[in-house]
Amino acid sequence: MPFLRSRLSDRSGGEIHLVLMLALTFSTGIVDAVGYLGLDKVFAGNMTGNVVILGMAAAGADSLPLAGPSIALAGFLIGALIGGRIVRPVDGGQWSRRIGGVFGLVGLILAGVAAALFVVGSGPAAPQLLPIVALLSTAMGLQAATARHLAVKDITTVVVTSLITGLAADAAVSGTRQPWARRVLALALLTLGALVGALTLRWHPGLGLAISAGLTIIVAGVGTLAWMARRSAPADAD
Template identity: 55%
Template sequence: MTAANPTDHERLHLMLMLALTFSTGMIDAVGYLGLDRVFTGNMTGNVVILGMGLLGADHLPVLGPVVALVLFMAGAAISGRVLRPIPAGWTRRSTTLFGIVGGILAASAVVLAPFGGAVPLPLQYIATGALGLAMGMQAAAARHIAVKDVTTVVVTSTLTGLAADSVLGAGTGQLWKRRAGAVVLIGLGALVGAAALHIQIALGLAIAALIVIVVAAIGHVRKPAPDLA
């Protein structure tokens, strides 16, 4: 389906990536609070946790962050391989990748649901790996869609741009709305994910899965033109 003009697509893609940013906040809340203090989207946090954990600081985990890091990179590599021959933007392959991400999140929610808040350690590692794989796929797929300053998984560079380009940073404040939106939404997602944990560990993942699947569907229906890839 062809939209009115490229600006419409840019605006839509921005909204969809911001929705994924919110869902990432939920997933990281579940990972950190429900799966032994492991981030599955924020790999910077995992590297820091791993570094401290190797010295035994505060009994921080080691295996969990390693699992998340390795599977995140594997997921990103998969998306990179799938999307490499395709021009930047949304294609059928983007839809497929986001659909797989939503499916992994939904399957993880189903697997964790019977355990409430007491998830056995081996299953925690399996869930961490699955979520890391999904987030790596999402991050690389979002990168290919190329919405400036919205990676869907981290906001450090977004915060840097927000401050450096602000009036206080002698800039003009360009793109401040999307940057601030990304920061606020990942924080709100973490808040909602943490609240959902008080009800059921699988609830946050189920909501995140629904968001990703809806994003995939909308992006597919509104992609610029029929494609062969």
């Protein structure tokens, strides 16, 4: 542990935050794949998708669900509201125990939902489905609000439309420098996460969420450990 803290203290907070938010972007891809393919066409993190599904469902298109996306939207808003209030005292762009605590809570919620899915089986019935959707979307709202407060450029962990727009628009302007690597990597990781999430459904929907839970808890732990290491570095030097 001292060796790990020493290595983390050598890295800037911005570098560590970028890596951790990219990891959560991958995790979000898994969660959304499980939600859409395994939980009756519901996105837990991508609220744009839910709004579009609701619009089509209201027109009676292809028997699309109304309850699931509606509950997901409400859960995401509640999670984002709670997350925003929790991290409000923290300076923007800075890690803290509160930031780590929220991400840790997200991981625990995902772990709890994964465990519940293993208990109820691979095909939860409608009455069991909606509480699961509510918990997943609330967790993603917590994550999104906290990631927004951490303010890693271009990496929100849940939204890629603005990222793609920036990637294309900046490329059209000669002489414009843009963070190509992080933008492309974020897109790739979200896609890879969706692929992994879809593949885990061949075994059980709880498996993908368990992977996301473990990854999110690791992010919370590493981020907090790095923050503590940077805080203690000047004292150690004295």
